[in-house]
Amino acid sequence: MGKAAKFSTPLLCHSKLLCFSVLYLFSSLFLAVYFSFSTTKCIFRSSPYDPIQELLFSYPSSYGEHKYALPTTRSSCNSPVYFSDYWVALEEIRKLCSNFTPSALKYLQRTDESFGGNLSFYNRSSYFDHHDNETQIPCGFFKRFPISNSDQISMEKCHGLVVVSTIFNDHDKIRQPRGLGSKTLDYVCFFMFVDDATLNRLHFHNIISKKSKEFKIGAWKIVKVSSESLYENAAMNGIIPKYLIHRLFPNAKYSIWIDAKLQLVVDPVLLIHSLVVRENVDMAISRHPYFVHTMEEAMATARWKKWWDVNGLKIQMEAYCENGLEPWNSEKPYPTDVPDSALILRKHNVATNLFSCLLFNELEVFNPRDQLPFAYVRDKMNPKLNLNMFEVEVFEQVAVEYRHNLKKGGASVGPKLKKASSDLFGNGTLGKCKEYLLKMWGESHD
Ligand SMILES: *[C@@H]1O[C@H](CO)[C@@H](O)[C@H](O)[C@H]1NC(C)=O
Ligand SMILES: *[C@@H]1O[C@H](CO)[C@@H](O)[C@H](O)[C@H]1NC(C)=O
Ligand SMILES: *[C@@H]1O[C@H](CO)[C@@H](O)[C@H](O)[C@H]1NC(C)=O
Ligand SMILES: *[C@@H]1O[C@H](CO)[C@@H](O)[C@H](O)[C@H]1NC(C)=O
Numbered sequence: 432m433g434k435a436a437k438f439s440t441p442l443l444c445h446s447k448l449l450c451f452s453v454l455y456l457f458s459s460l461f462l463a464v465y466f467s468f469s470t471t472k473c474i475f476r477s478s479p480y481d482p483i484q485e486l487l488f489s490y491p492s493s494y495g496e497h498k499y500a501l502p503t504t505r506s507s508c509n510s511p512v513y514f515s516d517y518w519v520a521l522e523e524i525r526k527l528c529s530n531f532t533p534s535a536l537k538y539l540q541r542t543d544e545s546f547g548g549n550l551s552f553y554n555r556s557s558y559f560d561h562h563d564n565e566t567q568i569p570c571g572f573f574k575r576f577p578i579s580n581s582d583q584i585s586m587e588k589c590h591g592l593v594v595v596s597t598i599f600n601d602h603d604k605i606r607q608p609r610g611l612g613s614k615t616l617d618y619v620c621f622f623m624f625v626d627d628a629t630l631n632r633l634h635f636h637n638i639i640s641k642k643s644k645e646f647k648i649g650a651w652k653i654v655k656v657s658s659e660s661l662y663e664n665a666a667m668n669g670i671i672p673k674y675l676i677h678r679l680f681p682n683a684k685y686s687i688w689i690d691a692k693l694q695l696v697v698d699p700v701l702l703i704h705s706l707v708v709r710e711n712v713d714m715a716i717s718r719h720p721y722f723v724h725t726m727e728e729a730m731a732t733a734r735w736k737k738w739w740d741v742n743g744l745k746i747q748m749e750a751y752c753e754n755g756l757e758p759w760n761s762e763k764p765y766p767t768d769v770p771d772s773a774l775i776l777r778k779h780n781v782a783t784n785l786f787s788c789l790l791f792n793e794l795e796v797f798n799p800r801d802q803l804p805f806a807y808v809r810d811k812m813n814p815k816l817n818l819n820m821f822e823v824e825v826f827e828q829v830a831v832e833y834r835h836n837l838k839k840g841g842a843s844v845g846p847k848l849k850k851a852s853s854d855l856f857g858n859g860t861l862g863k864c865k866e867y868l869l870k871m872w873g874e875s876h877d
Pocket of ligand 2: 539548550554557569
């Protein structure tokens with residue numbers, strides 16, 4: 432906005448009054464134009480009249496699909512996103528999907544007590560530098576993912592773009608995507624993974640009948656996961672579809688992961704087309720609204736008790752500090768080290784699939800907070816990931832956020848540990864992250 436102040440004195444300014452009036456007029460005009468363009472929109476559609484689907488599903492009012500949308504505070508942005516014409520985008524995505532060659536990455540087949548093998552640090556590290564497509568990458572599925580055969584078959588039939596979400600432990604409501612183009616449901620598969628607790632609620636509201644073997648609610652195909660045999664922690668189970676999406680949908684070429692607290696309001700074809708294909712990247716993900724350093728996120732995770740095991744967080748961060756995690760700096764080819772991972776758009780290729788496997792392995796050993804190992808894995812892995820980390824304002828305009836279901840007695844993410852200090856480096860020693868922290872503070876105090 433500094434531009435208005437930089438006008439040099441024009442000839443017009445022979446009369447002071449006229450001059451001020453003209454200046455005033457121009458600045459008001461400038462501000463009006465500025466605000467009407469930038470504060471209302473970060474996304475632009477080539478045609479606002481793209482054919483839009485009718486209402487996908489009507490919920491009984493008792494279910495309250497749309498309760499508690501969270502207001503967004505930001506609305507202006509530096510790099511708005513322009514969406515292509517729906518039919519052009521659809522045609523291009525269809526073409527890209529039709530000459531699909533499966534990713535050359537090979538996966539380790541084994542059986543183990545734990546789904547991901549609970550691999551040692553040394554073992555996990557040995558897969559970061561990938562220079563031989565014959566190497567078998569450990570990538571979960573060391574035991575069966577408990578879904579029905581018919582669901583598995585329909586997942587394998589998804590050949591183009593898949594949109595995936597999960598609701599475990601009845602944590603959220605099923606929300607229908609809005610703004611879908613009229614042909615989108617013919618080309619895009621929507622899969623929602625749920626457990627028994629979530630199914631019970633849907634049954635209770637008469638949204639599904641327990642007798643039927645296959646469930647569909649609006650756009651979403653519902654897949655029941657018998658999660659008792661997986662992880663104890665529901666969030667960890669949610670990590671399986673979120674990060675092993677390329678294994679659950681081995682024939683999908685593109686995917687969009689969306690947390691169930693979000694409702695998609697832009698067509699997934701347009702999203703993949705403008706945020707991934709046109710940007711020529713492997714993956715697109717939103718930036719965190721405030722943090723740029725992993726350690727800021729780790730400290731917030733401890734302080735706001737987003738994960739109960741503070742000592743475990745400390746061990747994790749120290750392992751990363753000791754093995755080369757650096758605070759964010761302008762030499763990194765990415766604008767931040769911290770994503771908001773509620774929406775992830777992927778092209779399923781060697782780099783993205785490898786990244787997803789490596790990240791999953793970290794989460795399985797430490798905790799399901801996926802922002803913590805994000806930069807460590809991204810910066811250490813080879814081949815390098817081509818990432819579009821788009822602005823949070825764009826994120827907020829392509830997806831609307833709602834509150835989670837409230838639970839009686841408060842949602843607990845794990846056993847209560849009395850002794851856990853809520854501050855990551857609360858006892859005065861910075862430990863193995865001393866160098867990281869000094870660099871980070873040095874930078875932010877400049
Ligand atoms: C994973 O391995 C660590 C030791 O390497 C052990 O302490 C932990 O209990 C194991 N976790 C699981 C779920 O097996
Ligand atoms: C890593 O662990 C897996 C599973 O135990 C094992 O099959 C593999 O050989 C190990 N890899 C390395 C490099 O140690
Ligand atoms: C692995 O396969 C991909 C896709 O076929 C190819 O682009 C890449 O060069 C291969 N990488 C290595 C290290 O052979
Ligand atoms: C602080 O924590 C570190 C690492 O966990 C530990 O080694 C150290 O003994 C602790 N210091 C105090 C004063 O408790």
